[in-house]
Amino acid sequence: METYGDLRRVPGLRREELAMLAGVSASYYARLEQGLSSNASPQVLDAIATALRLNEAERRHLYALAAGSKGRPAGRRAAPERVGEAARQLMQALADVPAVVLGRRSDVLAWSPAGHALFAGHLDFDGPDRPGQRPNMARLVFLDEHTRELYEDWPAKARAVVGTLRAASGRxxxxxxxxxxxxxxxxxxxxxxxxxxxxxxxxxxxxxxRMRHPLVGAMTVTQQTLLTETGQVLVIATTEAGSPSQAAMTLLVHTAATRPHSAQAPVEEPQLPVLPE
Structure with missing residues (x-):
């Protein structure tokens, strides 16, 4: 492997060094960086990805950026996103499971009653039905105190949200x-x-x-993210079978199933016992 022994003010490879490792000229690599060249071959992209030591997700992001640079579509406001039919059917099947469908900008397109109760019970349940006023999961994580308090390790959740937006910006x-x-x-x-x-x-x-829910207390929750064929994201929350976390989640799901979901005045939350972890 090539090494460069001179002193650096910042870590990492210079543009010329990266171009050399990728087997392209420095001027051509500079044009790629600036979006002035739209004909990079898969071999060149693979060489750049290898030189940068990108992981699989980062490689896909690089290829998406290269594909996106091949032409800017005519400027026209995109139509509001709608939940795909397959995702809608899946949400109906998961009625008693905390689930949320997110659009490509992390807008909440739909959520199950349990998903609403887990992630944003302080918001209007019907919010996703109003395209111009939909909750946005990235905004909630960074700008909403209630959502921030849900996560004991908030920085880990924040990093995941930013990484997801970074991938979306490439696509x-x-x-x-x-x-x-x-x-x-x-x-x-x-x-x-x-x-x-x-x-x-x-x-x-x-x-x-590790989540701290204001109604049922602490829970260890696995959030599984599935990408639908339309590019939307389905987030499903589960807990370990037989654990105190599952008992807390069951209580939360039961509460969500029995409370009204109206766009009118907020419903007063019942006082529920906090289950120990």
Missing amino acids: FPHDSALAALIGELSMHSSEFARLWADHKVKSGGAAVY
């Missing part, structure tokens, strides 16, 4: 609403701005979080 590089969301979060949250500057990318999968 949809010309989405002006997504760019506006990123700009808004950068302006109002220094933590988001710092994490966004790290350029980390996250793909789907499962993550375990």
Whole structure:
């Protein structure tokens, strides 16, 4: 492996060194960085990814960026996202499971009663039905105190949200609403701005979080993220069978199933016992 012994003010490879490792000229690599060249071959992209030591999710992000640079579509406001039929059917089948469907900008397109109770019981249940006023999971994580308090390890959740938005920005590089969301979060949250500057990318999968719910107390929850064929994301929350966390989740799901879900005045929360972990 090539080494470079001179003193650096910042860590990492210079553009010329990266171009050499990838087997391309420095001028061509500079054009790629600036989006001025849209004909990078898969072999060149593979070489750049190898030189940068990208993981699989980061490689997919690089290929998405390259594909997005091949032409900017005519400027036209995108239609509001709708829940795909397959995702809607799945949500109906998961009526008693905490589940949320997120759009490509992390807008909440739909949630089950249990999903609403777990992630955002302080918000209007019918919010996702109003495209211009939908809750946005990234905004909630960074700008909403209730959501922030749900996660004992909030920084881990924050990193996951930023990684997901980074991947979305690669798949949809010309989405002006997504760019506006990123700009808004950068302006109002220094933590988001710092994490966004790290350029980390996250793909789907499962993550375990310790959550502190105001109704039922502490729970260890696995959040599984599934990508639908329409590019929307289905998040399902589960707990370990037979655990105190499952008992707490069962109590929360029962509460969500028996309370009314109206767009009118908020419902007063019942006083429930806190289950020990």
